[in-house]
Amino acid sequence: MSPAEAIIAAVLVPLAGAVLIAISGRWPNLRETVTLVTAVILFAVVLSLVPAVAAGARPTAVLIQTLPGVPLAFEVEPLGMLFALIASGLWIVTSVYSIGYMRGNDEHNQTRFYVCFAIALSSTMGVALAGNLLTLFVFYEALTLSTYPLVTHHGDEESMKAGRTYLGILISTSIGLLLVAILWTWVIAGTLDFRSGGILSGRTDGLMTAALLALYAYGIGKAALMPLHRWLPAAMVAPTPVSALLHAVAVVKAGVFCVVKVVVYVFGIEFLSLTGASEWLMYVAAATLLIASLVAMTKDNLKARLAYSTVSQLSYVVLGAALATSWGVIGAGMHIAMHALGKITLFFCAGAIYTALHKTEISDMDGIGRQMPVTLTAFLIGALSVIGLPPMGGVWSKWYLILGAVEAHQLVFVAALMISSLLNIAYLLPLVARAFFLPPRVPIAQAAGAAAATSREPDRGIREAPILCLVPLCVTALGCIALFFYADRIYALLAQIAAP
Amino acid sequence: MLAAHFPALQVVLPLLMAPVCVLLRGARLAWLAALAVSWVAFAIAGLLLAEVLIGGPLSYAVGGWAPPWGIEIRLDAVNAFVALIVAAIGAIVMLYAPKSVEREIGNDRAYLFYTAYLLCLAGLLGVTITGDAFNLFVFLEISSLSSYILISLGRDRRALYAAYQYLILGTIGATLYLIGVGLLYQATGTLNLADLAQRLPALEDVRGVRVAFAFLTVGLSLKLALFPLHLWLPNAYTYAPSVVTAFLAATATKVAVYALLRFLFTVFGAEFSFTVLPMGPPLAVLAVLAMFTASIVAIFQENVKRMLAYSSIAQIGYMVLGISLVTVEGLTASILHVFNHALMKGALFLAMGCVFYRISSVHIDDFAGLAKRMPWTAAAFVGGGLSLIGVPLTAGFISKWYLVLAALERNMWPVAALIVISSLLAVIYVWRVVEQAYFRPPPADRDVREEAPLSLLIPTWILVAANVYFGVDAGLTTSAAGQAAQTLLGSAP
Numbered sequence: 001m002s003p004a005e006a007i008i009a010a011v012l013v014p015l016a017g018a019v020l021i022a023i024s025g026r027w028p029n030l031r032e033t034v035t036l037v038t039a040v041i042l043f044a045v046v047l048s049l050v051p052a053v054a055a056g057a058r059p060t061a062v063l064i065q066t067l068p069g070v071p072l073a074f075e076v077e078p079l080g081m082l083f084a085l086i087a088s089g090l091w092i093v094t095s096v097y098s099i100g101y102m103r104g105n106d107e108h109n110q111t112r113f114y115v116c117f118a119i120a121l122s123s124t125m126g127v128a129l130a131g132n133l134l135t136l137f138v139f140y141e142a143l144t145l146s147t148y149p150l151v152t153h154h155g156d157e158e159s160m161k162a163g164r165t166y167l168g169i170l171i172s173t174s175i176g177l178l179l180v181a182i183l184w185t186w187v188i189a190g191t192l193d194f195r196s197g198g199i200l201s202g203r204t205d206g207l208m209t210a211a212l213l214a215l216y217a218y219g220i221g222k223a224a225l226m227p228l229h230r231w232l233p234a235a236m237v238a239p240t241p242v243s244a245l246l247h248a249v250a251v252v253k254a255g256v257f258c259v260v261k262v263v264v265y266v267f268g269i270e271f272l273s274l275t276g277a278s279e280w281l282m283y284v285a286a287a288t289l290l291i292a293s294l295v296a297m298t299k300d301n302l303k304a305r306l307a308y309s310t311v312s313q314l315s316y317v318v319l320g321a322a323l324a325t326s327w328g329v330i331g332a333g334m335h336i337a338m339h340a341l342g343k344i345t346l347f348f349c350a351g352a353i354y355t356a357l358h359k360t361e362i363s364d365m366d367g368i369g370r371q372m373p374v375t376l377t378a379f380l381i382g383a384l385s386v387i388g389l390p391p392m393g394g395v396w397s398k399w400y401l402i403l404g405a406v407e408a409h410q411l412v413f414v415a416a417l418m419i420s421s422l423l424n425i426a427y428l429l430p431l432v433a434r435a436f437f438l439p440p441r442v443p444i445a446q447a448a449g450a451a452a453a454t455s456r457e458p459d460r461g462i463r464e465a466p467i468l469c470l471v472p473l474c475v476t477a478l479g480c481i482a483l484f485f486y487a488d489r490i491y492a493l494l495a496q497i498a499a500p
Numbered sequence: 501m502l503a504a505h506f507p508a509l510q511v512v513l514p515l516l517m518a519p520v521c522v523l524l525r526g527a528r529l530a531w532l533a534a535l536a537v538s539w540v541a542f543a544i545a546g547l548l549l550a551e552v553l554i555g556g557p558l559s560y561a562v563g564g565w566a567p568p569w570g571i572e573i574r575l576d577a578v579n580a581f582v583a584l585i586v587a588a589i590g591a592i593v594m595l596y597a598p599k600s601v602e603r604e605i606g607n608d609r610a611y612l613f614y615t616a617y618l619l620c621l622a623g624l625l626g627v628t629i630t631g632d633a634f635n636l637f638v639f640l641e642i643s644s645l646s647s648y649i650l651i652s653l654g655r656d657r658r659a660l661y662a663a664y665q666y667l668i669l670g671t672i673g674a675t676l677y678l679i680g681v682g683l684l685y686q687a688t689g690t691l692n693l694a695d696l697a698q699r700l701p702a703l704e705d706v707r708g709v710r711v712a713f714a715f716l717t718v719g720l721s722l723k724l725a726l727f728p729l730h731l732w733l734p735n736a737y738t739y740a741p742s743v744v745t746a747f748l749a750a751t752a753t754k755v756a757v758y759a760l761l762r763f764l765f766t767v768f769g770a771e772f773s774f775t776v777l778p779m780g781p782p783l784a785v786l787a788v789l790a791m792f793t794a795s796i797v798a799i800f801q802e803n804v805k806r807m808l809a810y811s812s813i814a815q816i817g818y819m820v821l822g823i824s825l826v827t828v829e830g831l832t833a834s835i836l837h838v839f840n841h842a843l844m845k846g847a848l849f850l851a852m853g854c855v856f857y858r859i860s861s862v863h864i865d866d867f868a869g870l871a872k873r874m875p876w877t878a879a880a881f882v883g884g885g886l887s888l889i890g891v892p893l894t895a896g897f898i899s900k901w902y903l904v905l906a907a908l909e910r911n912m913w914p915v916a917a918l919i920v921i922s923s924l925l926a927v928i929y930v931w932r933v934v935e936q937a938y939f940r941p942p943p944a945d946r947d948v949r950e951e952a953p954l955s956l957l958i959p960t961w962i963l964v965a966a967n968v969y970f971g972v973d974a975g976l977t978t979s980a981a982g983q984a985a986q987t988l989l990g991s992a993p
Contacts, residue, residue: 141892175890180917
């Protein structure tokens with residue numbers, strides 16, 4: 001398969017998968033097989049692009065000529081390569097997990113769920129491999145719309161409200177700001193292609209650049225910069241596999257990926273650092289990452305806490321991009337990968353706890369480590385990676401982000417990153433401590449009942465989630481550790497974009 | 501040999517077939533006749549557009565009387581494109597008609613519907629292709645009178661009132677237009693549009709010409725329902741039978757927009773309309789007001805058809821806004837939106853017809869659980885709605901893209917911002933319906949699957965598919981609209 005065919009295939013394979021899933025909806029086992037096979041094929045297709053990109057090639061492909069002068073076209077560069085690789089790789093793991101979770105919780109409308117999931121992946125591939133801003137925008141919107149039915153999966157009043165927030169913020173920012181930013185870029189630069197070094201360099205002055213950057217930064221609502229982050233906690237009403245892959249990896253990472261991509265290929269790092277137009281964005285990102293960490297500490301619902309943690313971590317990436325230094329951009333790109341594995345592990349664990357014990361609140365989780373030792377160990381590994389401690393992959397991205405802040409002579413952000421790491425410890429580790437060290441808390445009524453009855457033995461036994469839930473979270477936890485040792489590969493890939 | 505008479509046949513065929521329909525009487529026969537004529541007109545319109553885009557403007561002397569004395573049919577990139585839109589929508593609506601007409605009008609009166617429809621089609625096509633100002637009035641009246649009949653065919657008693665209201669206001673509009681034409685004739689001594697365009701520049705300062713300009717603009721604005729002259733539209737669209745609403749919403753106002761374009765740019769010329777008499781700012785202000793007021797009113801409607809009617813008024817605002825920019829990009833956006841809006845509103849109103857066919861109501865409360873009861877209809881509504889919002893890969897996105905671009909190129913920042921903000925209002929009113937259809941449970945006694953018949957669904961989905969097709973591959977529409985815009989601004993009549 002030639003690179004151009006591989007690019008088109010990366011977008012079309014999940015779409016074809018969606019059609020097949022819809023057709024095979026009546027036979028759940030066949031349907032799940034289709035999902036898994038599609039995921040594996042997609043990963044293989046994406047993988048086949050890696051050698052060429054790592055060697056410095058930039059494969060391109062044109063899907064269709066949409067508007068005169070602006071086709072729907074793709075161009076693979078290192079950042080998108082990395083994002084596509086992570087999203088497609090984690091899709092396999094998530095598919096396995098989804099099967100365990102959806103069946104374990106006896107969810108309704110499972111066919112619709114898998115169909116939308118596949119379409120969302122196709123859109124993610126489109127975002128990752130987009131060769132110009134129009135293509136990026138098209139798939140960005142497709143991603144919003146295809147994930148809406150997933151967010152509102154339960155179909156009750158609460159999910160309808162959450163869906164309203166989700167769609168309201170994402171659609172209004174993208175049409176209201178991002179589209180205007182893209183059109184403005186077109187008027188100024190006369191092109192929408194991504195080029196290394198940027199297309200705006202020298203065509204705008206400082207203030208205009210800052211305004212345009214603001215349109216992009218807030219127009220890409222998926223990056224969840226405060227105060228436009230509300231949709232992400234709202235999206236947590238979705239079933240956990242959705243939160244895991246989409247709202248820890250694909251959707252949110254698509255957001256920050258777009259920000260980094262725009263900074264690198266539309267503005268150009270040198271142009272931004274020269275004009276200082278991104279300085280305000282550094283402060284906004286730093287404020288978001290600190291405030292979101294603080295909010296996360298107040299949340300008792302595990303998924304809500306993880307959601308705010310994601311808001312905070314996304315701003316690391318935005319901060320890295322806004323620093324407009326080569327270390328910063330490398331750190332930002334790396335953080336997309338590192339945080340993806342760490343956070344998906346945490347969500348998998350949250351879902352496993354819900355499936356096995358039906359607990360959602362952290363205060364209820366005392367002592368569950370004895371019932372679910374594997375899950376909680378994986379949670380610990382994921383948490384350490386998100387915090388950024390060795391030997392987990394997360395340490396490297398923070399390392400480069402801090403280097404980037406130093407390189408930009410912005411020491412205040414070094415401090416912000418350090419403080420945030422401490423806050424991460426404060427909101428992620430207590431759960432692990434509770435689960436392993438505190439005695440199980442037994443509701444009073446149940447305790448009385450238990451005393452009257454025979455024994456409390458059932459509470460003490462191992463009650464892990466179904467094996468299909470358990471294996472994926474072990475895989476991603478191990479992935480966090482593996483990334484610590486293989487970070488040089490990612491570095492080598494990303495170093496290409498930093499060195500013009 | 502026959503091909504040479506295509507321009508005339510396009511109008512003459514439906515005009516001749518209309519009385520035949522009365523004689524046929526039977527609902528089925530009348531339908532077959534109307535269907536055949538609609539598709540022939542569609543084919544002719546397609547051939548003519550191709551011919552014009554390749555070979556340049558076409559002139560046809562009706563009855564062999566050479567212009568400017570005889571009536572001229574003159575086709576260029578602008579009106580050949582509009583004629584294609586009208587004929588295409590007519591052809592698709594006719595596929596849809598039989599079941600819906602049977603349900604909403606009744607087979608005993610169906611032949612009257614087909615007769616009026618054919619007259620209306622002839623009138624609209626006539627307005628579009630004629631090159632004569634008075635002849636344009638005649639066709640305008642043919643289309644208007646027949647559309648009063650079409651609206652009053654609705655079973656709801658309020659349809660009569662709606663038709664009456666439209667009759668009064670439509671006649672006022674037509675009268676103003678006629679006065680304008682009379683004044684122009686007095687000043688120039690000709691009624692041929694091309695001739696008028698040649699003679700008017702010398703008469704810029706004549707008071708009669710300026711007054712004529714005012715009469716024509718206001719008269720046509722009434723016909724195209726430019727805010728605040730839109731009062732006839734909501735009732736007419738709400739109470740007319742579904743087929744009629746779909747047909748009129750997708751064609752009648754569009755043809756009036758075309759006529760306005762023709763007078764502003766070809767007859768009077770952009771120089772006169774926008775520099776000597778600065779029409780740009782007032783049109784822009786009215787357009788923006790239309791976009792906002794009508795969208796906000798739409799949000800509060802309980803009747804979904806009425807909601808879509810208000811949305812149409814807002815969308816007409818976009819078209820007029822594009823005109824008021826007086827640039828090739830702005831006009832391209834306007835003409836594109838004429839086409840794209842016909843597709844989206846056509847699809848949406850046909851979906852309304854499907855809903856009414858089964859549920860006998862288009863009240864938003866009765867949409868509860870629609871996604872369960874009529875999944876394909878509900879999905880078609882979502883498709884049309886997304887296009888209305890302007891989501892990428894739908895036709896609506898292409899219009900929005902060009903319109904915002906046109907505003908930005910003229911450095912009109914606030915206008916660009918207003919366009920995107922008002923399009924976000926569409927999200928609100930579309931999503932109200934979507935939430936009702938997908939999240940509310942159906943009433944307990946109607947919790948069954950009762951999809952509309954295929955003869956209704958297929959035409960609806962043809963239009964939904966067209967929305968997607970022309971959103972993905974906009975090459976054809978953008979080049980046609982671009983060429984039309986250049987024709988209008990290039991001062992070549």
